[in-house]
Amino acid sequence: MAAALDTPQVLGTKGELQTTNRVLLEATLRRGTRGLVEAVRQARIPREDNVLVVADQFEELFRFRRSRPAENSRNEAVAFVKLLLEAAQQDEVSIYVVLTMRSDFTGDCMDFPGLPEAVNAGQYLVPRMTRDELRSAITGPVAVGGGNIRHRLVLRLLNDFGDQSDQLPVLQHVLMRTWDHWERHRQPGQAIDIKDYEAAGCFRNALSIHAEEAYEEAGKNHSPRIIERMFKSLTDTFSDPRGVRRPTSVQDLAAICQVPEIEVIQIIEVFRSPKCCFLMPPYSVPLNSRSVIDLAHESLMRRWTRLASWAEEERASAAIYDRLSQAAGWLAEGTAGLWRTPELEL
Structure with a gap:
């Protein structure tokens, strides 16, 4: 949020404080639930100006909470929601908050105190196109x-x-x-x-055929196994059966695939070319070690036949790993014994 606020069109500054403004904004935001309110107030924007905060794809917050260490992710997610709720409810400065999210994630709002009430008070369900x-x-x-x-x-x-x-x-x-x-x-x-x-390829196969073309193009110079590992890392059907994206940095993808970062970037470039746009960020954005790579849309997980198969394999593997980890914990506690048939027939 500090990065989004630290732009000339919002709360960005010029002059001596330009280089430290983002640090100051982040410190203010982390100070408490009124962090966003205080950041706007301290910016001394004209009284007639309003600040509109748009949190697009808000369901990514739920993914963030699941994909990080439990305690830290929970605290950060709750703190972020509290910032938005406090900013929307106060009337000292003109701040308006808009959240957009997939309707099937509405129930996840229950995990955050005050969020269901706020959503109910201002909900607008976008209807299907006629x-x-x-x-x-x-x-x-x-x-x-x-x-x-x-x-x-x-x-x-x-x-x-x-x-x-x-x-x-x-x-x-x-x-x-x-x-x-x-x-x-x-x-x-x-x-x-x-x-x-x-x-x-019609509705049913057009996206899958196109993705296969990109896969074959990338496979000319790179191992198909690397491409498979990369896309498995970018999808998650285990923690959420609905299927969610798992944004991952270039550095982490290279470590997972056990290849140099430049090779990962070369594969990504094929799948995010202007004619594909299967991966984000857009083709015009240069990539480096810290660039976060993400699927352009969840439909790729469901429509690309090969990726759907990979995602199912990854889900099954994750389920087995989770089961083994749980069994090992019980064994260490002395509450369970070594596996025998049929447990060994995984």
């Missing part, structure tokens, strides 16, 4: 790009859309792939048609 809105989402970008799309393909896309929660990013991807195929093979005056859509 059929007409989806039609506009399909035809609009095509028109902006200077193309034409056949009416029968629009109907096919609307019918194939389905009702899963991750369909919009999949729609975006399949439209991009359909457009690319049309651009490569079109004849003068020819509109985008069903043959282009089917060549791209």
